[in-house]
Amino acid sequence: MKKQLRIGSVVLALTLSVSSLAACSSKNDDSGAASPSGSAPSSSAATGAKDTITALLPPVSPTYQDNFAQMEKDFNALYPNLTLKIEPASWEDMTQKLDTQVNAGSPPDIAFIGSDGISKYAQQGMLMDITDTATPDMISDYDSAPLEYMKNGNGLYGFPAYMEVHALGGNKQFLEEAGIDWKKVQKDGWTYDEFREAIKKGVVKEGDTTKRYGFVFATSGVAAKDYLGILVKSAGMPAAFTKDLKYAYTSKNYLEVLKDVRQMIDDGSMPKELSSVDAGKRWNMFLTGQTMITGKGLATFENSANKNNAKIDANDGSAVKDSIKVDYIVLPVPSFAGQPPVSSTVVDGYVTFRGKKEPTAEHKANVVKAAYFLASGKVAATTNNDLFAAHITKTAREAAKSMTVNRNPDNVAAVETMLSHAAPARPDIPVDLGAKAIKIENEVIVPKMQALLANEIKPEEMYDAVKKAAIEAFGEDGIVQD
């Protein structure tokens, strides 16, 4: 009996450990056909051999993840020998999940990320250059500007899904009450001085209490990076480096922007608590009538505002609490220091990865097919319409003809105007310089910007800190000194 108990205990303990080890395993080899990046499929796609392409995809648009099963089915119908296996991820999990897989040497074949993440993964050597695999038909389908964002050096690392402009969003009623000719602003833009006067007019006070601000931008935490990054583009610094690869944020115009950032808060046009206002908070403030202009604004916000308006009309309890009906107006970011406006853009897309082993040509071709399938035609048309984002491929524009979108035509035209002077991609910036700039941004610019917004340091102190870090990183000759 004692012996049986002992044997039983050992068997149980071993079973537990084996099952816990099995649970830790990330490999999914149920079909035997799965081919994670880096491990080659058994034979060529040209011969119709089976292959599986894995994709890690976040909820790009509100209905995007609902369409995964259909997307997998459609892809398989198009390429019967290929299986597209989509792993959904939340936006919150996306970076961490992908980073973990990349550093373990087994990333998915395709991941949906921002084009600004390309240099980070390229530095790791984990991206798959598809320059020699993407066919001329595929390449010619794309508008050239967004496609450039998917490049680093001479390599092409995937296909773009959309190119959205970082704009501002205005409440039509409040803009008109403040006497702002928003149609003219949409067409001709505005300078910082004009913008400053406009947002002053948007402030509504009751005694000492501000009931409505002229302008609220999400700046909490890393969002401070977005705020400053968007503003400096229209201050003669469309990228962190000039064309001759000198670090640009040491220009005197950078200091001017910092002074203006502080000035808008000191005017009372923006809340003094701005440094703690996150994206959710400022959108809530916009829908509840606590601000006239909000930022940053993306095209999809018009859709969100419309949906909330419909809920208010239907007396639906899920409408944002205390919200009012809002006609969302797309507005450009003002220009600073007499510089021409340059729109900040966001280009996200389907980036192609490789594993520890060199992928075979056949597998690479299959990954490219899958990335192109996701980033063009019907899939792209459906997703971009859902986002109110402009189409960037001929095939998506064609597919979108049969789809209806309830967009304000003035906003569509305003976005087109802003895209016409969008900041160009800079694949020429070497990976190591880019990495140093990102480090300065995270370790100096964002923390100092938070302190500047909280009125704990002066614009000059922040400027000096950025300049000091830039000189340490790039040397006196590696920075702009004007």
Place this chain on the structure above:
Amino acid sequence: MAQQAAKIKKRRLQDDGAWGYLFIAVALVVYALFTAYPVVSAFIISFQDYKPLGSTFIGFDNYVSTFHSELFWKSIRNTVVYTVLTVPVALFLSFSVAILILPLKKWMQTAFKAIYYLPVVASGVALSVVWLWIYDPMPEGIFNKLIGLFGAHNQNWLGTTTYSMLSLVIMAWLSSHGAAIIIYLAALLGIDESYYEAADLDGAGFLQKLWHIVVPSLKPTTLFLLVTSVIGSFQVFQNAYLMTGGGPDHATTMVGLLIFDNAFKYFEFGKAAAQSLILALIIAVISLFQFKFLGKDVEY
């Protein structure tokens, strides 16, 4: 011959020592795989410029750059300040609550233990969301409403260097004492009743009994909680990550968050591993001092 072989087999099956090794083998394998291997691996990576496709040996560069990093020392300073402000108060609160629960009936003790332990079970992310709501910088924020009752203006709790660390400290003071309360309560129940009876005969009051019986009897428990709390506090990451992201101006960048950023934001795994090992060394030294100076007359 066959009889002899059977005897040897039987003896092996009845050998307690062999069975013991077999039993610990399972735990040992798990420990080796999930604890020892990562530590050894981190040690090796700390001397490398880590890349998934092939790392390069760079000697002590990661350690040298860490020791020259202003941000590393600032994060150490922040972590020490956070630890000094949170651990003693947290222990005092846990001890006080345990003392308050002790005289209650058993079912009430159980109910209070469950209530206080509940936040430990709840998701830290969910708790942080609640705290973000409490620290809302606008006038409608709960803390701002509270201080508004006393005529104070609303404060930007998490957005200024003046208040951000204090906000994290208050959050630590007011949450998650469940485990310490249960441990203290178990220790309090373990104190022999005869001590209290003798004290009663001598006419000792509540505070005298507390000071002369309870505090000395709980010294091993307090030492245990102090050491584990300091270790936990030095490794604090979640609160800073979710509430402030280390800002503003690195005022709440703890060393755990810095290590995370180096590893997962910048992919500098070598530097992150070096900093982890330095942190482990600091924790080991502090724990050693705690045992040396506070554990002198502790009987286990």
